[in-house]
Amino acid sequence: MANNHLTGIGSESKQLATWYFTFAAILFGAQLLFGLVAAIQYVMPGFLFELLDFSVARMLHINALVVWMVFAMFGSVYWLLPDETGIETIGIKIGKLLYWVFVAAIVVVVLVYLFVQVGPADETSIWFIHEGREYIEAPRWADFGIVVVALGFVANLFLTGTAGNRSGIVTVLMADMIAFAGLYLAGMFFTDNISVDQYWWWWVIHLWVEATWEVYVGAIAAYGLITMIGAHRKVVEMWLWIEVAMLFGSGILGIGHHYFWIGTPEYWWEIGALFSALEPLPLVAMFIHVLYDWGKTQGAQDATGVEVSVINNKPAFTWFVLNAFGNFLGAGIWGFFHTLPQVNLYTHGTQFTSAHGHLAFFGAYATILIGMMYIAVQGTNGIKVMKHTKSSLWAVSMICGGVMGMTVALTVAGYVQVLVSRAQMGATWAGYFDGQSGMWFAQAMDWRLVMGAVTFLGFLFLAKDLLSTGKNPVHER
Amino acid sequence: MIEEVVMRQDIALDDFLPIFISSSLVLVFGGFYVGIYTAVKVKLLKKWTMPIAYIFWMLTAYCLYLMGSLMHVGEFTAKALVVAAIGLFLLPHAVYFMQHQVHEENEH
Amino acid sequence: MAKTSVWSDNRFWQRSAGWITGFAAVLLIWLTFDTAGQIAMGTDEDLKNGVTKRVPGPTVINYKITYEMSDKRGHEVPYIGGNDGKGGSLFQEKQKFFGRDDYSEEEAAALLHLGKLGSQTKNCMNCHTLLGNGAYYAPDLTKAWLDPAWQDDGTMQAMTGKSTKEEAMAEFLQHPSTYPTHARMMPDLGITAEEAKGLVAFLKHMSSIDTNGFPRNFGKIRGAVNGK
Structure with a gap:
């Protein structure tokens, strides 16, 4: 229903x-x-x-x-x-x-x-x-x-x-949110031992963004699919449970990839490598699931002979699809290529991490939360079918283009750092600045700034659209 | 089961780029494999495109192999990568099988 | 109604999710206990008895610390008080820290405590990386104590007009923008002389932590470092 x-x-x-x-x-x-x-x-x-x-x-x-x-x-x-x-x-x-x-x-x-x-x-x-x-x-x-x-x-x-x-969605959220809140406690104490400090610090950061937040996104995506395209609740909820199993199954011990170099024992190399290699699988699965449900629901609609889109909120659905894709791209691809200890030894603490951070936070979380904002605009204004406006399209393209551009620029910068500051100079002060002053690095930072400005302009369009689209007469009421 | 030689060998400077590219392509090709497979199953694509999906899986497996050998991964990580490749192979089959069952039960 | 299969049963998947999550969480907690034991800070006793700890006690500031390749481990490891030639530390060779190499456990712990507090309150991590975590606007501090730039033949002692690296570091920390090394400078964070001493102790202690060979090849190319 x-x-x-x-x-x-x-x-x-x-x-x-x-x-x-x-x-x-x-x-x-x-x-x-x-x-x-x-x-x-x-x-x-x-x-x-x-x-x-x-x-x-x-x-x-x-x-x-x-x-x-x-x-x-x-x-x-x-x-x-x-x-x-x-x-x-x-x-x-x-x-x-x-x-x-x-x-x-x-x-x-x-x-x-x-x-x-x-x-x-x-x-x-x-x-x-x-x-x-x-x-x-x-x-x-x-x-x-x-x-x-x-x-x-x-x-x-x-x-x-x-x-x-x-409902299943509420059950998942209840379990997930209690873990989300409880984990914060792990980051609230002071210790002189920086290894212990960072050990627990990752409990908060990693177990939030690579476990509980991902599960949260799974639950919100399930709600969105039911709400926006009328996907079948039983299918969506069963799928949600499978996602929970896959995300927590790989994500909880995936924390090992943060324990390679902070003073913790070597066995985290193996644990981190194994579970990190598995972490992209649920992200791929979430992506197929959206595609699958959309295809199935639209197929069922088309079979009735009336050619009409099953999507009742175009901007929100756009952001939800971007979420499925962005999660896979930012958390999956950009996470995977520097996650194994053999290569992380050189990439840890470079702009690669920053590139991954930008795309993953955006792709996995910002997108779906913006989607939820559109659902709220639709709901509060009593809109039956919400359509794109010029601003919503500009917002989507400029924000996505901007973030993608920043990510690519930071990736180039990270690559320079890995080669110059890390592989050759071994992370010394001088090595660090040799990397920073390289032409490729400097230009990458210029491009990052330009793309950041594009993102901000996109945000202005987004803000304008969220504030004004509710009264726009293009929507079906 | 500590891998003694995990970090023994430096990665050659010229190998970094192929490593990053191949490990990105792992998931790009993997995404194509899974995407095409699903699209064919929900009839968004024609049936004859299915072999293309499997070709993408083979490319994924090859990229994993390339990445692993350039990084000089040890035995354990090599096994983890094989598990990941097999997992990716089975994933869309399993998903489709289960989704199909639920749809069958609920829509007829 | 078609036949129901276990694969399409929500209860089955809900239980599986519960079991898998529970199993992963229990495994993580178990590993946490093991790791907590291994990364607990050592004591002065350990250092005197030649017990190698992943995170040595605060009195490690009395010793000479180096970061060298270990054939046994296959990567670089910190050596405390000299290298015994068999992949372990000697715990013999001392090194003066602000003129002394006899800090008691309490004195050293107090310095480290002040330094760790300083590292947080001065927000080091939002420009630098510590153990590789933090921001990427300034150099990694994991092995900063061992950085060639601060050694006797490095540039920083001459620049700050000090004759030991701990004094040079402390001077730099107190007046960073007086000693610019690059267009990108460290701002003045109001660090006092005592805080600076604590921070340098914190850095020296951090350099003695066994980070499994991170960073790799640290200071390998010395020629470039000294501008030769």
């Missing part, structure tokens, strides 16, 4: 979802802006030197990334809960309160990042400025805030899931 958007109007859960999406989109813009600052600094090192240094710009760039995705993820769950469970989300008042707590905390954290930047080497700085651990820099007070907000969110999800109709 396909989900019906139009029943959702007036749902408080859906209203909260739109709040989450709105703030997520703002942070997405901030992410791109600070990314641009950092990209300019690669080209013009004096830019904002000792005002907004690279370290601060990059911290804001990657923190805004993580937080906008978490916001959009929470928002997507609040959006789909009434559709899946058939009831209003339980505890929605607390959910709304926690939203404002979350937003306020983020604003304070960002202001401190921007205006305090660094503190003395003591625990107070860790508590109130930042923890200086890539991706999870948030100061400790905010850590506790995040845990409270996440627990409130998980409680909403569990109460609603158990009281209403607990």
Whole structure:
């Protein structure tokens, strides 16, 4: 049974979802802006030197990334809960309160990042400025805030899931979100031992982005296929369980590929190599699944003799298909070619990682979350069939083209680093700068900046479209 | 089962590019194999294109072999790569088989 | 209704997903216990008794550290206090650190603690990589202590006007933009003299961690390093 958007109007859960999406989109813009600052600094090192240094710009760039995705993820769950469970989300008042707590905390954290930047080497700085651990820099007070907000969110999800109709999608989300929230605890303590530090740090980062987030995407993709093309729920949910098995089966121990060089024992070479080699398989499988379901549903429609598209939301579906493809491309291909220890020895800590990071975060997560934003626009405006507009097409092509361009540029830069700084000079200070000053590297960084600007323009089109398309008369109501 | 010689040999400078290209092509060809197979099964492509899918799988396997030998992988990693190649071979068959069964049960 | 097969049964797949996830998680937890034991920080006792630890105790700052090829392991490994010629450390040769090579366990641990705190609060990881993780805007710090640029015949001691590498490093950390080496400079992060000492201890300690041969060929081409 396909989900019906139009029943959702007036749902408080859906209203909260739109709040989450709105703030997520703002942070997405901030992410791109600070990314641009950092990209300019690669080209013009004096830019904002000792005002907004690279370290601060990059911290804001990657923190805004993580937080906008978490916001959009929470928002997507609040959006789909009434559709899946058939009831209003339980505890929605607390959910709304926690939203404002979350937003306020983020604003304070960002202001401190921007205006305090660094503190003395003591625990107070860790508590109130930042923890200086890539991706999870948030100061400790905010850590506790995040845990409270996440627990409130998980409680909403569990109460609603158990009281209403607990579909397969909701069941997967319940299990996945509790793991997602729980894993954050692994990144909340301080230790003098940097190997132990990074060991647990990867529990948060890897087990989020290569396990729980991927499963989350599987669940959202399942919801999207049911909602947008009326795919058969039983098929989609069975497939979701298979994906969970494949993703967790390969992803959990795939963490081994982060344990090659941080002081951990050699056996992680074998574990990392084996499970990393398997990690692309579920991504390939997710890709076929979308193709398969689309083909089957359209085929069934065509068989009725009425030639009409089964897709009721063109922009959202475009982003969902880009997700299936982008996940495979960014996480799969760009992940696989530097994952085996033999080659990772030379690529670890180069722009290859950065290339992979850009394409994988975008392909695997940004795409589907933008898709969910379009589903929300469709739902809140009561649109039966939503079509592309000029802006939505410009947004898709400029953002995808921009990110792809940045990825290719960073890959070229990484290749220079591997050859010059790593294979020949062995990662010394001088070797590092020899690599950085190479012509190919420098030009790659120029292109990365250009492509970053293209991405940002695409974002402006996206923002315009999300704000205006709901009232556009081209859609069928 | 520690591979003693995992890192013994340096990768030759000229080998990096072929390694990166072949390991990317593994998944590109793998994607074509799986994509064509599925497209034929859901009748988006004509039946005669099926052998092309298998040719892509062979290319995938060859790229894996090339990548592995240039990297001087040890015995264990070599086995892991063979498992991955076989897994990729079986994947679309298994997916199609299962999806087909569910559709049969639910639509008739 | 057609016959139902186990392959198309949601319950079957749900259970499989549960079992597979559970199995992978249990395996990870088990490996975590093993790894935690192997990467626990060593003690001064270990160093004195010649016990090799993957992460040595903080008093490793009293010793000379080198990074050399081990025929046994097939890659470079850190040697503490000299190479015994059989692929292991000698734990004999000392090296003065800010004029002393007799830091007690407490003193060394306090320095390392300050340094590790500094590495986080000064946000090192958002420009540099540590053990290869972090940002790529500045050089990797994993073996920075052993970098040819800081050694006696390197450029940095002369530039900072110091006669030992720990003093040169500490001076650079306190006034990085006074000693620009490239157009891309390290900003002034308000690092105090004490914090700088802690950070250098942290770097020296990090260089003694057994990273399975990462980075490879470290400082192999010395000619280029010294501009020859």
